[in-house]
Each structure stands twice: as structure tokens, then as C-alpha cells.
Amino acid sequence: MQLLPRGSITRKMPYRFKAGETVPENIQRIVLEELESGADVLTNSNNRDEAIHEARKSVKKIRGALRLMRPELGETYATETKHFRGIGHQLSDIRDAAAVLEIFDGVVGKYTATLNRRAILAIRRTLEDEKKQKEQGTEAAKVVRGAIGLFRSAAKRVEEWPLKRDGFAAISPGLKLTYQTGRKALKLVSKDPSDTNFHYFRRRAKDHWYHIRLLESLWTEVMQAHEASLKDLEQWLGDDHNLVVLREKLEEASDRYGGSETVKAFLSITGRHQAELREQALSLGQRVYQQKPKLFTTAMEELWDIWQDQPDSMKDSQKQQRDGGKKQARPPQRKRAASAA
Numbered sequence: 001m002q003l004l005p006r007g008s009i010t011r012k013m014p015y016r017f018k019a020g021e022t023v024p025e026n027i028q029r030i031v032l033e034e035l036e037s038g039a040d041v042l043t044n045s046n047n048r049d050e051a052i053h054e055a056r057k058s059v060k061k062i063r064g065a066l067r068l069m070r071p072e073l074g075e076t077y078a079t080e081t082k083h084f085r086g087i088g089h090q091l092s093d094i095r096d097a098a099a100v101l102e103i104f105d106g107v108v109g110k111y112t113a114t115l116n117r118r119a120i121l122a123i124r125r126t127l128e129d130e131k132k133q134k135e136q137g138t139e140a141a142k143v144v145r146g147a148i149g150l151f152r153s154a155a156k157r158v159e160e161w162p163l164k165r166d167g168f169a170a171i172s173p174g175l176k177l178t179y180q181t182g183r184k185a186l187k188l189v190s191k192d193p194s195d196t197n198f199h200y201f202r203r204r205a206k207d208h209w210y211h212i213r214l215l216e217s218l219w220t221e222v223m224q225a226h227e228a229s230l231k232d233l234e235q236w237l238g239d240d241h242n243l244v245v246l247r248e249k250l251e252e253a254s255d256r257y258g259g260s261e262t263v264k265a266f267l268s269i270t271g272r273h274q275a276e277l278r279e280q281a282l283s284l285g286q287r288v289y290q291q292k293p294k295l296f297t298t299a300m301e302e303l304w305d306i307w308q309d310q311p312d313s314m315k316d317s318q319k320q321q322r323d324g325g326k327k328q329a330r331p332p333q334r335k336r337a338a339s340a341a
Contacts, residue, residue, distance in 0.1 A: 055147060111269045202238060240281065
């Protein structure tokens with residue numbers, strides 16, 4: 001399996017295991033699809049900001065698949081993780097400016113009535129200028145070209161990955177390890193709610209979210225609700241991280257953003273918003289990670305066995321019901337999670 005030649009932007013395939021494929025076949029197919037998508041969008045999109053955003057998501061999905069297979073990949077895991085971390089960091093340097101501006105607009109939109117419009121415009125103009133400089137500079141073009149090459153070179157190695165085992169035994173160790181690590185990260189941040197620990201918890205929760213998405217074919221209504229909660233959790237923790245970056249930027253160079261008084265007033269508001277996000281994330285995290293790792297893995301194995309034993313006609317029918325029902329099922333779940341928090 002190889003990357004398609006350059007051309008029009010491809011339609012992304014679902015990020016999930018398919019029936020009728022072995023675990024190695026599923027992992028290799030999914031990673032190659034994400035590699036193709038990442039290279040393709042960077043090559044052909046006219047919107048660099050959106051292209052970088054989508055390419056970064058592909059990198060994160062690939063790293064999620066790698067973590068699921070970490071115990072089996074052995075030394076290959078470290079090598080490939082280093083490779084994809086490098087791509088992600090390069091793209092992040094450009095994308096972070098857009099993410100900071102987005103979280104700034106989110107805070108302003110929520111607290112408009114309490115903010116000084118003139119002061120806010122002064123901060124935003126500088127943030128927007130920084131975003132444009134990042135996206136339009138020659139360094140950005142160089143990073144994009146480099147990322148395209150790294151995506152394409154990685155595709156040549158995927159079929160050589162040492163993936164031998166099949167069935168739930170192939171994914172069970174990685175699935176349990178990731179879930180267990182997420183629980184430990186939650187305990188750590190609950191005891192010490194530092195910026196570093198919240199960022200670490202976010203990364204571990206995102207790993208678990210990607211694994212649940214890969215196993216979407218196993219979902220029951222309970223698992224669908226679990227995935228929706230993970231999506232909310234990742235969003236809130238992501239917003240929290242972007243606020244940390246924004247606050248550090250404003251504190252380090254307040255003169256560039258309208259002066260110390262302007263920055264101090266805005267940071268007071270962001271502090272309130274960040275406290276709300278963290279309270280929501282910790283509350284939801286307790287529900288997401290309420291099961292013991294062994295019980296969670298056993299439950300997933302039972303779902304796997306049921307899925308494998310189903311006739312193909314039932315799998316096709318359930319896929320249609322799942323795909324058709326997502327648009328109806330997701331919003332109520334997200335609304336309940338937001339209102340409950």
C-alpha cells in the first residue's frame with residue numbers, strides 16, 4: 001500500500017478498525033490514510049492555516065495508533081514516535097499563533113460585557129499580526145515543504161512495522177496501558193493542578209480518545225457516550241492549554257499588547273475562564289476514568305468478541321445506523337456534558 005500521487009484533495013476515510021481486516025492490516029491502512037491525507041492537504045489546500053491544522057490532526061491520530069501498538073512495536077515505537085513528534089512540533093510552531101487567536105476570540109465572545117473594547121482591539125491586532133507573520137513567512141513555507149516530505153518518506157516504512165499478532169490480544173496491552181496512564185495523570189493533576197500537569201493529562205486523555213475512536217465498530221450506546229465525553233474533555237483541556245500559552249505571551253511582553261494595565265485586566269478574565277474549564281475537566285475526568293483498568297479492558301474485550309462473532313450483514317446494518325445516528329446522538333450528549341459542568 002502506497003501514498004496516492006499528488007492531485008486533488010482526497011476524502012478522508014473514517015479513523016476506525018474495519019471488519020474483515022486483521023489488526024496489523026487495520027493499523028497499517030489507517031496510518032497510511034493519515035499520511036496520505038496530511039501530505040495531500042499541505043500540498044493542495046489554498047488555506048495554509050486550515051491545511052496545517054488538518055495535517056497536525058493526522059500526526060496526532062498516527063501517534064495515537066502508535067501508542068495502541070506500543071508493546072508490540074518495540075524499538076520501532078521510539079523511532080517512529082520521534083519522527084512524528086518532530087513533524088508535529090514543526091507544524092505547531094505555525095499553528096499555535098492561530099490557536100491563541102481563536103481562544104482569545106472565545107474569551108472575548110463569552111465576556112464581552114465586562115471587557116474594554118478599545119483595549120481588546122489593541123491586543124487582538126497584535127495577535128493577528130503575529131499570526132500573519134507566522135503563516136506568510138518564508139520559514140512557514142519551508143516547514144510545510146519539509147512536512148510533506150516527511151509524510152511521504154514515513155509511508156515507505158509502515159509496511160515494515162513488526163506487527164504480527166492479531167485479535168484483541170494485539171491491542172489489549174496498549175489499550176490498558178493508555179487507560180491506566182490516563183487515570184494516573186488524572187490523580188496527579190487533581191493533587192497538583194499545575195499548568196504542566198494539566199497539559200500532561202490532556203495528552204493522556206487524547207491518547208485514550210483516539211483508541212476509543214479506532215474501536216468505534218465495537219460501540220454500544222454507553223461507549224458512544226464515553227467517546228462524546230472524551231471529546232468534551234479533550235476540548236476543554238485543549239482550550240486550557242491555549243489559554244496558558246496566551247497568558248504567557250501577554251505576561252512576557254505586555255507593552256506589545258496595549259500595556260500592563262490592559263493586559264492585567266484581560267488576564268483577570270482569562271483566569272476566571274480557565275478556572276471554569278479546569279473544574280469541568282476534572283469533574284468529567286472522574287467519570288471518564290471511573291473504571292479500574294482491568295475491568296475496562298475486560299469490558300472492551302467482550303465487545304470485541306461480540307463484534308467479531310456478528311454476521312457481516314449485522315455489521316453493515318449497525319454501521320449504517322451508527323453513521324446515520326451520530327448527528328442526532330452527539331449534540332444532546334455534548335449539551336448535557338457542558339451544562340452539567
